[in-house]
Amino acid sequence: LAQRRIRVAIVGAGLGGVACAVNLQRIGNVDLHVFEKEDGPGGVWWSNRYPGCEVDVDSRAYSYSFKPHDWSRTHASHSEVQGYVESVIERFELSDRLHFGVTVLSARWDDGLSVYEVETSRGSEGNFDVFVSCVGLLSSPNRPRWDGGDSFIGEIVHSSDVTSVDGLQGKRVALVGAGSTACQLGPILAPSVQQLDLYQREPGYVLPKKERELTRSERDAFLRRPVRTKLRRWRLLYEANKAYEAFDTDSRAQAKIRSFHNEYLRRTVDDSQIRDALTPTYPYGCKRPVFASQFYRMFNRPNVSLVPHAVSHLTSSGVVDATGCERPADVVIAATGFHAAEFLHELSVQGRGGVNLQDAWQGEPSAFLGMTVPGFPNFFILYGPNTNGGWSMIAQLERQSEVVARVVRRLVSGRVTFVDTSPSVARRYDRWIQTHIRKNRSATEAGCHNYYHTPSGKNVTQWPMTHFSYLVLTKVLPYFGFRWGRHHAGKAVSESASVTELDEVFGQ
Ligand SMILES: Cc1cc2nc3c(=O)[nH]c(=O)nc-3n(C[C@H](O)[C@H](O)[C@H](O)COP(=O)(O)OP(=O)(O)OC[C@H]3O[C@@H](n4cnc5c(N)ncnc54)[C@H](O)[C@@H]3O)c2cc1C
Numbered sequence: 001l002a003q004r005r006i007r008v009a010i011v012g013a014g015l016g017g018v019a020c021a022v023n024l025q026r027i028g029n030v031d032l033h034v035f036e037k038e039d040g041p042g043g044v045w046w047s048n049r050y051p052g053c054e055v056d057v058d059s060r061a062y063s064y065s066f067k068p069h070d071w072s073r074t075h076a077s078h079s080e081v082q083g084y085v086e087s088v089i090e091r092f093e094l095s096d097r098l099h100f101g102v103t104v105l106s107a108r109w110d111d112g113l114s115v116y117e118v119e120t121s122r123g124s125e126g127n128f129d130v131f132v133s134c135v136g137l138l139s140s141p142n143r144p145r146w147d148g149g150d151s152f153i154g155e156i157v158h159s160s161d162v163t164s165v166d167g168l169q170g171k172r173v174a175l176v177g178a179g180s181t182a183c184q185l186g187p188i189l190a191p192s193v194q195q196l197d198l199y200q201r202e203p204g205y206v207l208p209k210k211e212r213e214l215t216r217s218e219r220d221a222f223l224r225r226p227v228r229t230k231l232r233r234w235r236l237l238y239e240a241n242k243a244y245e246a247f248d249t250d251s252r253a254q255a256k257i258r259s260f261h262n263e264y265l266r267r268t269v270d271d272s273q274i275r276d277a278l279t280p281t282y283p284y285g286c287k288r289p290v291f292a293s294q295f296y297r298m299f300n301r302p303n304v305s306l307v308p309h310a311v312s313h314l315t316s317s318g319v320v321d322a323t324g325c326e327r328p329a330d331v332v333i334a335a336t337g338f339h340a341a342e343f344l345h346e347l348s349v350q351g352r353g354g355v356n357l358q359d360a361w362q363g364e365p366s367a368f369l370g371m372t373v374p375g376f377p378n379f380f381i382l383y384g385p386n387t388n389g390g391w392s393m394i395a396q397l398e399r400q401s402e403v404v405a406r407v408v409r410r411l412v413s414g415r416v417t418f419v420d421t422s423p424s425v426a427r428r429y430d431r432w433i434q435t436h437i438r439k440n441r442s443a444t445e446a447g448c449h450n451y452y453h454t455p456s457g458k459n460v461t462q463w464p465m466t467h468f469s470y471l472v473l474t475k476v477l478p479y480f481g482f483r484w485g486r487h488h489a490g491k492a493v494s495e496s497a498s499v500t501e502l503d504e505v506f507g508q
Contacts, residue, residue, distance in 0.1 A: 001413065001414040001415055002038075002414055003029055003412055003413060003414050004029070004129075004411065004412055004413075004414045004417075004443070005029050005030070005031055005412075005414050005481070006029065006030050006031070006129045006130060006408055006411050007031040007033075007106070007115075007127065007128045007129050007130075008024055008030055008031070008032050008033070008128060008129065008130040008131075008132065008408060009033050009035065009107070009116065009118050009125065009128040009130070009131050009132065009135050009136055010024075010032070010033065010035070010132045010134055010137070011034075011035055011104040011131075011132065011135055012032040012034075012043060012133070012134035012135045012136060013034050013036035013038075013040075013041040013042070013043065013086060013098055013100075013134075013453065014041070014042060014043020014044060014045075014046075014085075014134060014136050014139070015042075015043060015045075015393070015394055015397055016043070016063075016136060016382035016383050016397040016400070016401070017034050017036070017038060017041075017043070017132075017134035017136035017382075017395070018034075018041060018085060018089060018094070019064060019397050019398050019400075019401040020087055020132055020134060020295075020382060020397075020400075020401040020404055020405075021034050021092075021094050021097055021098075022064075022066065022088065022094070022401070022433070023401045023402060023403075023404070023405040024404065024405055024408055025092060025094065025097070026404060026405070027091075027408055027409050027412060028412075029412045030408060030412065032097045033097060033099060033125070033128075034094070034097050034098045034099065035099050035102045035103075035104045035120055035125075035259075036098060036099065036100050036101075036102065037101070037102065037103040037104075037121075037440040038100065038101070039100050039101050040087075040100060040455075041085050041086045041089055041098065041100075041434075042081070042086070043085075043136050043139060043474055043499055044136065044138055044139065045078050045081045045082045045085065046082060047139070047380065048078060048159070048160050048181075049078055049079075049162075049163045050159050050160070050162040050163065050181065050184070050185050051162070051164060051165055051188040051189040052083075052184035052185050052187065053077070053078040053108075053184055053185075053187070053488060054073075054075050054077045054078060054184065054211075055075050055076050055081060056075060056077060056180060056209060056290070056291040056292075057075075057236075057240070057391070057392045058072060058074055058075070058236050058392075059073060059075060059076040059080075060222055060229075060232055060233065060236060061233060061236040061237070061240070061391060061392040061394075061395070062081070062325050062392045062393075062394055063084065063394060064088065064394060064398060065233070065395075065398060066398075067087075067088050067091060068222065068223060068229050068260040068339065069084050069087070069223075070219055070223050071214060071219070071222075072213060072214060072219070073212065073213055073214060073388070074210065074211050074212055074213075074214060075126060075209060075211040080116060080364045082370075084467060089376065092335035093285070097354065102120045102122055103120060103121040104118065104119075104120050104347060105119045105120060105121065105347070105348065106118070106119045106180075106347070106348035106349070106350070107119075107128075107131045107347075107348070107349050107350070107466070108354070109350060109352060109376065109377065109379070110127070110351040111352055111353075111487075112487070113127065113487070114129065114377070114378070114417040114418045114486075114487045115127035115128060115129055116128045116129075116130075116378070116379070118130040118131065129378060129411060129417075130378045130379075130404070130407070130408055130411065131349070131378065131379050131380075131382070131383065132379075132380045132381075132404055133344055133379075133380070133381045133382065133384075134382045134383070134397075135169065135344060135346070135347060135383075136383050137338070137340050137343075137383050137388055137461065138337070138338040138340060139338065140338055140339040140342070140345070140346060141158045141160050141336075141337075141338055141339075142334075142336045142337050142338055142339055143158050143336070144157075144176075144311075144334055144336055144398050146311060146314050147312075147313035147314070148313040148314035148315055148316075148320075149314050151314070151315070151316045152314040152315070152316060152317075152332070153316050153317060153412070154317070154329060154330045154332065155330070155331045155332070156314075156330050156331075156332045156334065156399070157331070157332070157333055157334070158336070158406065159177075159181045159182075159185060159333055159334065159336075159429070162185065162333060165188065165189060165192045166195075168189060168192060168193055168331060169192045169193065170192075170193070170194050171193050171194060171330040171331050172193070172194055172195040172197075172327075172328055172329050172330045172331075173189060173193045173195070173196050173197070173329065173330070173331045173332075174196070174197050174199060174311075174318075174319045174327070174329040174331070174332045174333070174334060175189065175196060175198045175199070175333050175335055176199045176319075176332065176333065176334050176335060176336060177200075177201075177312055177334065177335035177336050177337065178198065178200040178201070178203060178204055178220060178335075179204065179287070179288065179290065179335065179337055180203070180288065180290050180291075180292070181335040181337070182198065182335035183204075183206055183290045183292035183295040184292055184295075185333070185335060186198055186295060186298050186304075187292070187294035187295060187298045190298050190301055190303065190304050191301075193303070194303065194306070195303050195304075196303060196304045196305070197305045197307050197319070197327050197329065198304070198305070198306055198307065199307045199308065199309065199310065199311050199319065199321065200277070200278075200306060200308050200309075201309070201310040201449060202280070202282075202287070202448055202449050203278045203279060203280045203308070204280060204287045204288075204289070204290050204339050205257075205261050205280055205284050205285075205287070205289045205290065206261075206289075206290045206291075206292055206295050206296060207257075207264065207290070207291055208264065208280075208288060208293045209292060209293050209343060210293070211293065215231045215444075234266070234449045236391075236392075237395075237466075237467060237468065237482075240390075240391045240466075240467070241391075241466045241467075241468070242443075244389070244390075244440075244466065246284055246285060246443070247284075247285035247440065247441045247442070247444065248439070248440055248441070248442055248443070249283045249285075249442045249443050249446065252444065254283060254284055254285070257284045258283075258284050261284065262279065264296075265278060265279060265296060266327030268296040268297050268300075269296050269297070269300065270300050271299070271300075274299050274306050277308035278299070278308075280448075282443075282446045282447065282448040283442075283443040283446045284443060285441065285444060286443050286444060286445075286447070286448040286450060287326075287444040287448055287449070287450045288450065288451075296304035305327075307321050307325075307472075309321040309322040309323055309325075310322045310421075311380050311398050312324070315334065317329070319332060320343070322432050332361075334398055337451055339455050340388075340451040340452070340460055340461055341365070341451060341452065341453060343365040343374065343381070343384060343385060343460070344358075344381070345358065345367075349376065349379060351373070351375045351376035351377070351379065352375045352376070352377065352420075353375070355375055357376065360373060360375060360376070361373075363454055363455070363456060364454050364456060364458045364460060365384075365385040365454075365460050366385050366386070366426070366430040366433075366460065367384045367385045367386075367426070367429075368421045368425065368426040368429050368477070369383055369400075369403065369429070369473065369474055369477055369478070369481070370383075370384040370385050370387035370400070370463070370480070371384050371387075371388075371400055371403060371404075372385050372419075372420075372421040372426075372482075373421065374420060374421045374422065374423040374426050375420070375423075376419040376420075376421075377418040377419060377485075378407075378411075378418050378419060380403070380404045380407070382397055382400045382401065382404075383396070383397060383400075384400075384419045384465055385460045385461070386430075386433050386437075386459070386460060386461065386462060386464070387400070387463050387470070388452075388461045388462055388463055389441075389462050389463040389464075390463045390465065390466055390467035390470050391466070392467075392471075394469050396463070396467060396470060399467075399470055399471055399474045400474065402457065403474050403478060406478070407419050407478075407482075410484070415486070416484040416485060416486045417485070417486040417487050418485050418486070418487070419482050419483065419485075420482075420483045421450050421481050421482060421483065422480075422481050422482075422483055425477075425480055425481040426481060428486070429477070429481065433464060434458070434459070436464035437459050437462060437464040439464075440464045440465065441459075441462055444459060444462055445459065469501045
């Protein structure tokens with residue numbers, strides 16, 4: 001069989017889109033297009049430049065296995081990660097494949113031709129054999145619309161709009177939220193502003209990050225001795241796996257980390273009332289744990305107040321909390337996170353029979369391996385449902401890009417023109433994931449406010465096992481869940497699935 005040239009559309013040039021592009025570029029015979037709505041690559045690292053923004057996993061784990069980097073610190077700043085992404089693009093000569101300032105609006109599967117028709121903000125981009133969403137989990141900011149917001153005479157911004165402390169000096173700032181972003185941003189703002197009020201709906205577990213500059217010899221050893229690089233990364237993986245044990249509420253690790261946290265809080269915050277208000281009442285792991293060494297200490301400053309309540313509404317000159325107490329503010333910064341559980345809600349994807357992805361999900365996104373959805377052939381999601389966690393997200397994204405590359409390689413071979421997912425295997429997979437969440441990650445289900453759940457209460461974001469388990473599953477499970485086929489005279493012909501299974505997939 002003659003090889004086919006496969007046209008691939010990737011949406012998003014964050015670390016997922018770039019990993020995918022690198023792995024597909026290696027195949028050859030692939031016409032690759034990466035569409036990015038922003039004016040540059042990097043994804044979250046392009047769009048979040050607030051002071052203090054940096055990784056909270058060890059930098060040496062936060063890099064592709066195929067491109068180790070000479071990180072200057074244990075926890076790289078957003079600009080260092082941004083530089084890293086750009087160096088990968090340069091090293092693998094991907095620039096020509098990237099289209100910046102182009103928003104993908106829709107992709108519609110044409111069953112007769114086995115292609116997606118892709119529409120972007122600049123019009124029709126034509127047909128693509130494979131459509132890959134790399135829009136990430138945290139690329140759509142959650143901008144609360146508070147009552148009274150229109151009458152507020154100051155400025156209301158999302159944390160992703162803040163790029164420096166300039167303009168905030170001497171101001172009264174209301175920082176809303178107590179997640180990772182607020183914990184990174186708050187301590188940088190505090191010395192510059194006149195007053196900082198931090199609005200906390202619920203306290204989180206904040207732990208020291210142990211960040212520091214890497215020594216020259218550590219950097220040399222990591223970069224120039226490949227065996228040492230690998231060993232260091234495996235050790236970081238092992239440590240991450242150990243840390244995740246605490247996400248089981250019945251584990252000894254849970255009790256240990258809670259007492260460590262409470263002791264850390266006692267040592268760092270002077271005022272016992274503030275300490276009480278900062279102490280979580282739910283298990284460690286219910287919310288995403290925060291690693292930030294200066295956050296608690298910030299409350300010892302005279303110009304910083306903890307408001308242990310949600311924001312109720314705004315007035316023309318201030319913020320009113322849930323108890324009705326108003327505090328004056330010149331600027332409100334919403335460190336309120338992103339629409340994580342609403343996967344691909346800004347993108348319209350239609351699969352077989354014109355079925356819309358959101359209709360197929362009915363408010364509860366799920367995907368086989370977090371990547372594929374029955375009835376949506378040749379469509380892949382990176383950072384999809386229930387893939388968040390395990391270790392550094394880059395590692396998860398790499399495994400996913402490898403799955404896409406294996407499929408594309410097979411499509412290039414010319415033997416098949418599409419791959420779909422068995423609905424029964426996908427259903428079983430989803431049930432299995434949910435069982436493991438309840439078992440291994442019971443803390444995430446303990447009932448606090450977190451970004452993991454749909455309004456119906458299903459945990460759709462978290463990966464409940466280790467990265468190593470995910471690595472193995474991405475190698476093995478496609479043999480069971482993927483159904484290959486080709487089109488002959490405009491009709492889908494199965495190659496690997498039983499007729500019953502294909503009937504079920506295609507509803508024929
Ligand atoms: C502040 C912050 C800190 C983080 N720290 C860590 C950390 O320490 N460790 C860790 O493992 N993870 C961390 N994460 C998670 C982070 O999301 C992942 O590590 C990783 O960067 C995700 O990459 P991605 O490419 O999947 O998604 P993103 O980086 O979100 O990239 C998605 C891209 O898709 C683009 N896009 C979206 N919709 C469209 C469209 N319709 N058309 C065109 N383009 C589109 C977006 O503009 C964006 O550039 C952090 C996230 C944030 C926000």
